[in-house]
Amino acid sequence: xxxxxxxKTPNKxxxxxxxLGWVNSVRDHGKISFIDLRDRxxxxxxxxxxxxxxxxxxxxxxxxxxxxxxxxxVNPNIPTGEVEVQIKSVKIISKASExxxxxxxxxxxxxxxxxxxxxxxxxxxxxxAKNIRLRSQTxxxxxxxxxxxxxxxxxxxxxxxxxxxxxxxFLVPSRxxxxxxxxxxxxxxxxxxxxxxxxxxxxxxxxxxxxxxDSRADRAYGEFTQIDIEMSFVExxxxxxxxxxxxxxxxxxxxxxxxxxxxxxxxxxxxxxxxKYKTDKPDLRKDKSDKDELAFSWVVDFPLxxxxxxxxxxxGSGSAKLAPSHHMFTAPHPDDVAKLLEDPASVRGLQHDLVxxxxxxxxxxxxxxxxxxxSKIFKLIGFSENQKKDFDHLLKAFEYGVPPHxxxxxxxxxxxxxxxxxxxxxxxxxxxxxxxxxxSVLDAPSKPSQEQLKELGIKVSS
Numbered sequence: 001x002x003x004x005x006x007x008k009t010p011n012k013x014x015x016x017x018x019x020l021g022w023v024n025s026v027r028d029h030g031k032i033s034f035i036d037l038r039d040r041x042x043x044x045x046x047x048x049x050x051x052x053x054x055x056x057x058x059x060x061x062x063x064x065x066x067x068x069x070x071x072x073x074v075n076p077n078i079p080t081g082e083v084e085v086q087i088k089s090v091k092i093i094s095k096a097s098e099x100x101x102x103x104x105x106x107x108x109x110x111x112x113x114x115x116x117x118x119x120x121x122x123x124x125x126x127x128x129a130k131n132i133r134l135r136s137q138t139x140x141x142x143x144x145x146x147x148x149x150x151x152x153x154x155x156x157x158x159x160x161x162x163x164x165x166x167x168x169x170f171l172v173p174s175r176x177x178x179x180x181x182x183x184x185x186x187x188x189x190x191x192x193x194x195x196x197x198x199x200x201x202x203x204x205x206x207x208x209x210x211x212x213x214d215s216r217a218d219r220a221y222g223e224f225t226q227i228d229i230e231m232s233f234v235e236x237x238x239x240x241x242x243x244x245x246x247x248x249x250x251x252x253x254x255x256x257x258x259x260x261x262x263x264x265x266x267x268x269x270x271x272x273x274x275x276k277y278k279t280d281k282p283d284l285r286k287d288k289s290d291k292d293e294l295a296f297s298w299v300v301d302f303p304l305x306x307x308x309x310x311x312x313x314x315x316g317s318g319s320a321k322l323a324p325s326h327h328m329f330t331a332p333h334p335d336d337v338a339k340l341l342e343d344p345a346s347v348r349g350l351q352h353d354l355v356x357x358x359x360x361x362x363x364x365x366x367x368x369x370x371x372x373x374x375s376k377i378f379k380l381i382g383f384s385e386n387q388k389k390d391f392d393h394l395l396k397a398f399e400y401g402v403p404p405h406x407x408x409x410x411x412x413x414x415x416x417x418x419x420x421x422x423x424x425x426x427x428x429x430x431x432x433x434x435x436x437x438x439x440s441v442l443d444a445p446s447k448p449s450q451e452q453l454k455e456l457g458i459k460v461s462s
Contacts, residue, residue: 001063007041010083012066019044019062019085020093022124026054035087037062044080045069048087057096057124064088108423112434119431119440131428135416137254139206142227145246151202151229156191158184158208163390168212170222178457184210187409189327190394192230193367196405197397201232206412215435217424218359218414222433224425227415229364230407236350236366239408240267240298243354243362247410251294255419261286261295269301283358291421297355304332304349305380322380326351330365331406332373340376354410356418364408371398 004017021039035046035054046062054060064085075081100118101110103125115122122128143153162169162183169183185191187209195203207228215221231239244265251258266284273280280302284295305322324330326349332340333348340347354362368374374395378388388395416428426432431440438444453460 005041006037006039006044007079009044009066009080009085013068013083014066016063016065016088017085019046019064021060023054023056023058023060025056026051035060035062035090037085042080043078044083044085045075046085046087048090051087051090054090054092055096057099059093059096061091061093062087062089112426113436113438116432116434116438116440123430128427131416131420131422132430134254134420135412135428138250138416139412141250141254142246143204143206145249146202146204146229149202149242151204152200154195154200154203154205156185156188156195156205156207160185160191161390163190170210170212173456173458175456186211187226188228189329190391192228192407193329193394193405194397196230196232197400197402201403203230204228207409215433215437218417220413220425220429220432221435221437222439224414225412226409227362227412228407228409230405232403232405234366234404234406236300236352236406239364239366239406240352243408243410244296247296251419258292258294258419261293265296265298267298267300270299270303271301273299279358280353281355281358281360284355285357288357293357294419295357299353299355300351301333301348302326302351302353303345304330304336304347304351305344308382322382324377324381325349326363326365328377328381329367329374331368337373340373340380344380350406352408354408356415359414359418361415361418362408362410364406366404366406369398369402369404371395374398 001016001018003020004012006019006021009017009019019037019039021037024036024038024043026036027034032047032049033051035048035051036043037046037060046064048064062085064087066083067086069075069082069084099121101107101114101121103121105125106127107115107122107125123132147153159172159182162171162181163186167186169186172182172184174180174182185207188205188207192203192205205228207226208223209226210223213219213221229243231242248260248263251260261284268276268282270280273282276282280299282297282299284297285293286295287293303325306325308321308323322344330349330351333350336347350366352364353360368377413425413428416422417425420428422428426434433439
């Protein structure tokens, strides 16, 4: 007999069905017992006699006849609440030990290390299962939406070259070239610009990114996912309009219970944001306790430069005192190009940040495509000749006809956290890394064997 999913049982009244799933709960009422059976579509009540040894989270097969519940016993809180399955037979497929953590709560009261260790159980809780399914629907919507508008999805390398992008790189030793290291990408920044040189004009990628930076509620340690978008022959306005349209339609389709508070989205200069709100990611909700209110906004006209600090990649390079506010490929505002040599600290960049409910959920810019302006930027931030060589490949590519281009890279994890009103990125990730750097379930990082280190030509000092 073919399996029937729980959600389909209301369409099978009077028919015998075969169900497979987990025992969500068992209630023994003496002569009669109830099993709430759970599968990926929901829960259905099953009723029978002398069910034997059945406990919560057992995986079972139930064969029985679907019947209408008595009117006074209808459960309006679940889609299958008007029916029940009258059990003919129960088969135990696999037993379950007592769970080391409860899965019937929202889980926020449980210590993070415990949830991480048993993440495969933590994901059974309804809130987490719903979040992960909504994540999948979000990615699917965005992929389809962009593809229909002639964007090409292109994967870029995970093993790449270390370059300065604002955080520490994760390094990967090379076995074939001992003493040299790959870096895991902080973003596909240079590859997507090379794709514009290649003539694709519209690119996107659901990109895995890696940054060795401290964890916090709205920033994951280790790895995260961003929706990477790049376009040729566009101005900043084109990027903002496309992004606003995509996310407005996403909310309507995937999050219909959420309401965007203002449309078109407000655009605020960086100067105004800092003066009026004391932050460059203002929360513009009318009611900040309302999780269903979505206040999107744009922050634009950022300073192109910021003051160097001792931790900057650029620190100590001659007499330079400036560092890129975004990155060194962000184009200056066309009205401010003349100020690059006269008053560079006052130059605005064509950077745009997407803000939602007080979180920066995406950022991007129009890129520099003029080699002369790029050279000026390198000089202003004090690049040495060796530092310039880190970007020879990109500058060489720009010699062969580079179109004006720009883009945006919303962070999928942070976007979902803000959309769902969750307290942490880890609540919307299947297997997140803990704040301590430990990974879910697999106990990484771990020590390599001496054989592995020898093969790589590496010695570890304690």
